[in-house]
Amino acid sequence: EVQLLESGGGLAQPGGSLRLSCAASGFTFSGYAMSWVRQAPGKGLEWVSAITGPGDRAYYADSVRGRFTISRDNSKNTLFLQMNSLRAEDTAVYYCAKRIPDWYYCDYWGQGTLVTVSS
Amino acid sequence: EIVLTQSPGTLSLSPGERATLSCRASQSVTNNYLAWYQQKPGQAPRLLIYGASSRATGIPDRFSGSGSGTDFTFTISRLEPEDFAVYYCQKYSNSPSLTFGGGTKVEIK
Numbered sequence: 503e504v505q506l507l508e509s510g511g512g513l514a515q516p517g518g519s520l521r522l523s524c525a526a527s528g529f530t531f532s533g534y535a536m537s538w539v540r541q542a543p544g545k546g547l548e549w550v551s552a553i554t555g556p557g558d559r560a561y562y563a564d565s566v567r568g569r570f571t572i573s574r575d576n577s578k579n580t581l582f583l584q585m586n587s588l589r590a591e592d593t594a595v596y597y598c599a600k601r602i603p604d605w606y607y608c609d610y611w612g613q614g615t616l617v618t619v620s621s
Numbered sequence: 622e623i624v625l626t627q628s629p630g631t632l633s634l635s636p637g638e639r640a641t642l643s644c645r646a647s648q649s650v651t652n653n654y655l656a657w658y659q660q661k662p663g664q665a666p667r668l669l670i671y672g673a674s675s676r677a678t679g680i681p682d683r684f685s686g687s688g689s690g691t692d693f694t695f696t697i698s699r700l701e702p703e704d705f706a707v708y709y710c711q712k713y714s715n716s717p718s719l720t721f722g723g724g725t726k727v728e729i730k
Contacts, residue, residue: 537719546724547658547666547709552717561717597665607656607713609677611665 504528504610506598511615514588518619524581524598524612532556532576535601537608538583540594540617548594551583552601566592588619623648625710625722633730640697642725644710649690656711657686657695659704660724666709670695697727705729 510522524536538550551572552561560572571584581598595616599608624647634640644655653673658666668677670686673693683698697704710722 535717537717539719547711547721549719549721563718602671605713605715605717606654607668607671607711608666608719609668611667613665 506612508612508615511617513618515621518588519586522583526579531579536581537599540596542594590619593619627722627725631726633728635730636700638700642695644693644722646691650712653689654713655693658709659706661706
């Protein structure tokens, strides 16, 4: 059974940092691209970032490029999102999602972790 | 960049009724690479439909999708109590980015 479990969310001050993790199980993690998708309170879904299976290429939405860094540790089946220079508008539930090759839809999602950016 | 517009914003129906949701793209969606997700409060999105009309594994056949080009439709033939939720369409392609529609809330009338 595929499972994705996010952690690392919490309260951060504007300009601060947080690192999200997503622990994966139930599939060959290194064989699949992964994405982060966020959802601001009461709003819709927004794609944030994606990374290839080997972790050699990363992609970002314009809204986070230069501030967020996606990475993965395939030996530990874990996906990361390092978030720096946080802004109030980054407040959202962050979901990790498994992508169907190659760069198709997301077939499995984690339960999400809430990031709140506030002073 | 393709924009997806979902309508209506909210659909008020009773259990047993048919729900018809629309997703319109600002440009033609390549290869009908369109998916539909269901999201219940406090839960992650759940994949229902991909390729505009293919049901994901384990999805009941009361859920269906159709359409091509710029106009897509998602239908629930007979609403069950557990189907009241928000539904999102999503465009995908041979590209890392994903585009979502704004969502349609199906609520109990």
